[in-house]
Structure formats: structure tokens, C-alpha cells
Amino acid sequence: MPLERGQHDLGGLPGGPIDLEEHELLPWHKTISAVFTVMRLKGEMTIDELRRCIEDVPPDIYDGGYYERWTIALTDLMVEKRLITRDEVDAKMAALRAAREAAE
Amino acid sequence: MTGDTHDHGHDHGDGPVLTYADDSVHDRNETGHFELLTDALKELSIEKGLVTATEVREYVEFFDSRGTEKGAEIIAKAWTDPAYKERLLADGTAAAAELDIPMAGAELVVVENTDDVHNVIVCTLCSCYPRTILGLPPDWYKSKSYRSRTVNEPRSVLKEFGTELPDGVALRVHDSNADMRYLVLPKRPAGTEDWPEERLRELVTRDSMIGVAPARDPA
Structure with a gap:
């Protein structure tokens, strides 16, 4: 039985016109890239480990945007490596959200 | 939306812990x-x-701070220094290092456009890109349409960028990966024979180094 094609394996599939519009990167796009790059250069993880996690994000996330799938994949990889737990992520997000709402 | 913590009912202990709940x-x-x-x-x-x-x-x-300047520096040097061009095509990683441009763990392969051959780069599997040379990739490079179509209908993809290749020109598509990045050495524009390296850099665009367009016309 042939291997099933992964969601990331796009070469040769039909596709529509290419959207050529240039977009500015948002600050969080650069932040997530920087956090990953620093950890990679310190030997906490490799680019191939992140790539595998990107390939394995849920389809709605995969289709949802480049940096969106990066953040989910990096979360998955950090949890897999036991650098953080999901509970810590949830708690930190709740705390950040509460702090922002209080500041408004 | 509330900030309560929800229950992750699935098992984190067995099998791959890969998908967000x-x-x-x-x-x-x-x-x-x-x-x-x-x-x-x-x-x-x-x-x-x-x-x-x-x-x-x-x-x-x-x-x-990192745009396409480093790429333009490499290309303009290759246009004006035949020995450097030879080293660049033989070992892109080492030739980039000569200019203090790191590849951060990936190999660099430089492919040369000539009168007979045009090259274009893509990453069908993800969006691998020579970031230390060209900065972060544009959205279209990361789009599903570019990644899927460039390998099987590259001429129509190039047309969308306004680039029409004559029939006699061979088109080579290079599929990057996490460990190997490509850079296109565009053709030096005609009429720039006496231009110094610094001025030539202004003709080297991001799109010309990806291969979806020629270098800027000096006219």
C-alpha cells in the first residue's frame, strides 16, 4: 500500500492563483521565530523536530497560517520535550489575558 | 471567552504527544x-x-534588520569576480562564509541562470528559505499555491510574476529542504559591463534570487 501523502507534502497538487500581495510581519511573528531560533541555537531542539511538529498540527491549523502553525507546533514540541506543560501554557495565557483586560 | 483552565481529557502519556487538544x-x-x-x-x-x-x-x-542586502552582496560580487563566482557555484556555504554570512546549519546551493537555463526555487514540504541571506520569506513563497504548482507548472507560475521565458530556455525547479537552501544567481543585466559592484547590488532583487523574476533592468 502506498504511503498516504502528508498534509505538508504539496508538490504537484492542483492549486489556484498565487496571492502576490506583500504583508508586513506582525511583531508576534518575529517573536515566535526568535524564541525558536534561540532555543535551536542553544541545542534545546532542532529544525527537523519543529518541522515534524508543523507537519503534524491539526488540518485547520495547518491551513490557518504559517506563524499560526509555528506557535502550535512549538508548543507541541516543548511539551513533548517536557520543557513546559500544557497546564503551564494555559495558566500563563490566562494570566496574560487577565493582565491585558485589567489594563484596558 | 473565559480564562478558565479546561480539562485535557486525552492521554499525554502514550503515543505521540503531538496534536493540540x-x-x-x-x-x-x-x-x-x-x-x-x-x-x-x-x-x-x-x-x-x-x-x-x-x-x-x-x-x-x-x-x-535583515533584508535582501546580503543576497545582493553575494550576487554582485559573483558578477564582478569570476574566481568568487566559481567558488560560489562549487560551495555556496563556504562562499557565503567568506562574506561573513552564516547559513545557521543549512547548506547553501547556488544555481546560475544563463541564456539557456533559468532556475527557480521552492519548498514544497514547508517553506525553507535562505533566511540569513534574504531575510524572512514573503507570504506567497509560503502559500499552498506556490508550493504545490511550482514543481509541475513552473512556466505558468512564473507568468503570474510577469516572467515569460522563451521556449528555448530550460527551466529548472529546485525543491529546498530543512538542511539545504538554494539561491539563484540571476543573469547580469546587459548594459552594466562597466558598473562597479556597489552599483550592481541595486539591481539584485529578492525575486530575482528566488528565480521568479530577472534582475532589475538598468534602463
């Missing part, structure tokens, strides 16, 4: 969810001593 789908639809998640990952990484705030800030500044 379905029960967090509603969170992801929240405006600013990914920005919040990014900040949470950054803060947790700092608290745990995995990174420092300074290191993260320095890399953000690096991304802000």
Missing part, C-alpha cells in the same frame, strides 16, 4: 489567540532559563 479549538478562534500563545511561550521560556529576554530581543532586531 480538540477542546482548545474555541480558544484558537479567539482574536489574538496566537499572539497570546506566543507571549506565553516566550515568558515560560524565559522563566525556565531556556532563553533570555535579551536574546529574544536581539533576534527580533536581527529579523528586522
Whole structure:
């Protein structure tokens, strides 16, 4: 039985016109890239480990945007490596959200 | 949207711990969810001593400062220095290092456009790109349409960029990966024979080094 094609394996599939519009990167796009790059250069993880996690994000996330799938994949990889737990992520997000709402 | 912690009912202990729980789908639809998640990952990484705030800030500044200048420097040098061009085509990683341009763990392969051959680069599997040379990739390079179509209908893809190749010109498509990045050496524009290297750099565009367009016309 042939291997099933992964969601990331796009070469040769039909596709529509290419959207050529240039977009500015948002600050969080650069932040997530920087956090990953620093950890990679310190030997906490490799680019191939992140790539595998990107390939394995849920389809709605995969289709949802480049940096969106990066953040989910990096979360998955950090949890897999036991650098953080999901509970810590949830708690930190709740705390950040509460702090922002209080500041408004 | 509330900030309560929800129950992750699935098992984290067995098998691959790879997918974010379905029960967090509603969170992801929240405006600013990914920005919040990014900040949470950054803060947790700092608290745990995995990174420092300074290191993260320095890399953000690096991304802000790194455009396509390094690529233009490489190409203009190759146009004016035949020995450098030979070294560049033989070992791109080493030739970039000569100009103090790091490849950060990946190999660089430089492919030359000539009167008979045109090259274009893509990454069908992800969006691998020579970031230390060209900065962060444009959205279209990361799009599904570019990644899927460039390998089997490259001429129509190039047309969308306004680039029409004569029938006699062979078109080579190079599929990058995490460990190997490509850079196109565009043709030096006619009429620039007496131009110095610094001036030639102005003709070298990002798109010409990806191969979707020629270098800028000096006219």
C-alpha cells in the first residue's frame, strides 16, 4: 500500500492563483521565530523536530497560517520535550489575558 | 471567552504527544489567540532559563534588520569576480562564509541562470528559505499555491510574476529542504559591463534570487 501523502507534502497538487500581495510581519511573528531560533541555537531542539511538529498540527491549523502553525507546533514540541506543560501554557495565557483586560 | 483552565481529557502519556487538544479549538478562534500563545511561550521560556529576554530581543532586531542586502552582496560580487563566482557555484556555504554570512546549519546551493537555463526555487514540504541571506520569506513563497504548482507548472507560475521565458530556455525547479537552501544567481543585466559592484547590488532583487523574476533592468 502506498504511503498516504502528508498534509505538508504539496508538490504537484492542483492549486489556484498565487496571492502576490506583500504583508508586513506582525511583531508576534518575529517573536515566535526568535524564541525558536534561540532555543535551536542553544541545542534545546532542532529544525527537523519543529518541522515534524508543523507537519503534524491539526488540518485547520495547518491551513490557518504559517506563524499560526509555528506557535502550535512549538508548543507541541516543548511539551513533548517536557520543557513546559500544557497546564503551564494555559495558566500563563490566562494570566496574560487577565493582565491585558485589567489594563484596558 | 473565559480564562478558565479546561480539562485535557486525552492521554499525554502514550503515543505521540503531538496534536493540540480538540477542546482548545474555541480558544484558537479567539482574536489574538496566537499572539497570546506566543507571549506565553516566550515568558515560560524565559522563566525556565531556556532563553533570555535579551536574546529574544536581539533576534527580533536581527529579523528586522535583515533584508535582501546580503543576497545582493553575494550576487554582485559573483558578477564582478569570476574566481568568487566559481567558488560560489562549487560551495555556496563556504562562499557565503567568506562574506561573513552564516547559513545557521543549512547548506547553501547556488544555481546560475544563463541564456539557456533559468532556475527557480521552492519548498514544497514547508517553506525553507535562505533566511540569513534574504531575510524572512514573503507570504506567497509560503502559500499552498506556490508550493504545490511550482514543481509541475513552473512556466505558468512564473507568468503570474510577469516572467515569460522563451521556449528555448530550460527551466529548472529546485525543491529546498530543512538542511539545504538554494539561491539563484540571476543573469547580469546587459548594459552594466562597466558598473562597479556597489552599483550592481541595486539591481539584485529578492525575486530575482528566488528565480521568479530577472534582475532589475538598468534602463
